[in-house]
Amino acid sequence: MKHSNMLAMILAGGRGSRLHELTSKVAKPAVSYGGKYRIVDFPLSNCANSGIDVVGVLTQYESVLLNSYVAAGSRWGLDTKDSGVFVLTPREKAESGLDVYRGTADAISQNIDFIDQYNPDYLLVLSGDHIYKMNYAKMLDAHLKAGADATIAVLPVPMKEASRFGIMNTDADGNIVEFEEKPAKPKSNLASMGIYIFSWKNLRKMLVADMKDPNSDHDFGKNIIPTMLNEGKKLIAYKFEGYWKDVGTIDSLWEANMDLLNKQNGLDLDDRSWRIYTEDVSALPAYIGPNADVDRIYITQGCELEGEVKSSVLFTNTVVAEGASVVDSVLMPGVKVEEGAVVTRALVASGVKIGKGAVVGSPDSENILLVSKNVKGVE
């Protein structure tokens, strides 16, 4: 396909420290979700489905796995002559030495040379840690129709939770008149989703100026957006309706997985017109043994279930042995639950082995238990 005039940059620099050991070796966007996906599959598939050809993935934390993962652009069909997925980590430059990304805006500023190669008309800035399906082409239509300088996707949230978000106050026509980060007394319930479309020429000028400003935090929310509002630029809110989840904590990651057990879960991963693409694994279909007892589960290829598995999400190549029980839990890729082990209300990290007869998690725990190390069996 011919080049889209919009280039996407995914901000994937976040360490995701509230996910604890899950992100000790991998960046948050590479964390597994939904049986066979990684979080970054969502923005990447959205880009591919929206007709965006070139995607930069900005990261600086533990980027080896993320880098090798997204480098196989063919997974999202982003491997044609004119398309590609590029991991952009901080690099040493002739004039400035090696700088880490100082903020979200700085991550883009430091890659102006990359963006210039493609000379796009519009720049889409995304966050790499949300689960949602969105057509960015429609958002660009709204941006063009309004003749905006920037368009920010917003999600209506319950008013009582609005003070946890960056809130956009708009006029009757959807023009953003004010941006408030985590306001104590919110005036609106439209939360910023961290998805921006900018007209590139104008943003480029602002970024060049921002880089030189010693008082700036080089952040879109704190600096770029307020400056644009001050300068009287046209910023509009683009309202998103649908499933959207920030999986920033163990509880919310567990919950987002559990959502998939409901028939009407809003995310509808089965929608053939908006597929989420991911790594292709060579494994047999899920096998359910003769003595297994399964009910209300989400399973995928490579699963081998011989025990009791209820209300749980099981990822690729997970094994639940005979006599074991897994309830209200999420088992990430390659988890093995051995004979007689009991796993309840837990999120078990990739490759972890729960030994024979071990008991982890409890049905009445307040929080979900993260199990990130092998658990020894009970003899």
Added chain:
Amino acid sequence: MAKAFGIVTSTPRRVNVYGLQDCRPAGAFSFLGRYRVIDFPISNLTNSGIENIQVYLNKFPRSLTDHLGTGRQYNINSKNGRLQLLYCNHNNHNEVYNTDVSDYLDNMDYLNLISQEYVVIQPCYMIFKQDFADVLEEHIQSGADISMLYHKVNNGRDHFLSCRVVTVDKDQRITSLSENRGNRASQSVFMDSYVMKKDLFIDLVKKARDYSSTFSLAQMITKECEEQNLNIRGIQHKGYFAAICDLQSYYDASTELLDMKVARSLFSDDWPIYTRTTDSCPTQVFEGANIYHSLVSDGCEIEGTVANSVIGRGVKIGKDAVVKNSIVLSYSEIGPGVHMEYQIVDKWAKVIKTKELIAKPDDPGYVKTADRL
């Protein structure tokens, strides 16, 4: 760089799988939920380091063309390897002309262009795992002109009746190649797989053409065995082996792999079976569903009971439905309350109004592609 290139042949005339074969060649049969039969011979080649592969397409080329594409999914380097789809002229007036030899003659220019010294030939309708790097090595070491794979069975009286069998002497020389007439239980079934020099292969193809326009390569080699001009050696294959020759053998092969011990001899981490991804989401199993002793592919929605069955991608099984001892191919739908046993349900079919479909293990039922019942 491999010394050999690979050939996967088109469906021979002796293969006759009721229903499934009405719109696709044997290589395109869906197998074990997410595979197609041809994934096995092609994965054998790429796992053996053979990246130049010719696939011969005869009747109904569409589904295989779709499935194979550029071959990237088989781990073939797109620059120094190649998966070549070769079309052949199918004679609709007289089937006797449709032989593998005529397929090769239709594409002789492309055979001549191959630079590898050896050829590895496999059929598209047999399922097994074989390291052809080892076979090639043994072939070269032995000094044989042709090496042929065979598999020892002890149910040859009533199985493998569409296959050929070989006799092998104590020096592993093949002394005869003939039809399996079911006269003995213990047989060495010929796996339609050969290793030989490319030049000899082309000579044999031309010799067969000159002898009779209806001659196949196997018939030519039968004749060579009788005349004893060539050193033809057998190599015994061990492990899982199935020949999909009719609906019963398709059903049997699918269900015997529900035993994970058997399945592990065919599927192992060091021998991946590659296939084309369809980007299906995982499978949802709802409250009240029961699944026992079954393989379930991705993208399914299951509310009923599934037992001793193989379920393809994107299948929907409604509330209170019972699917027992059956094979349901991709994107089919089994409606609420339907009870089926020993059925093979082809792709896109909807079994909703017919509430009972029961056949027998030695004569499974077949529901046509996209049929509405």
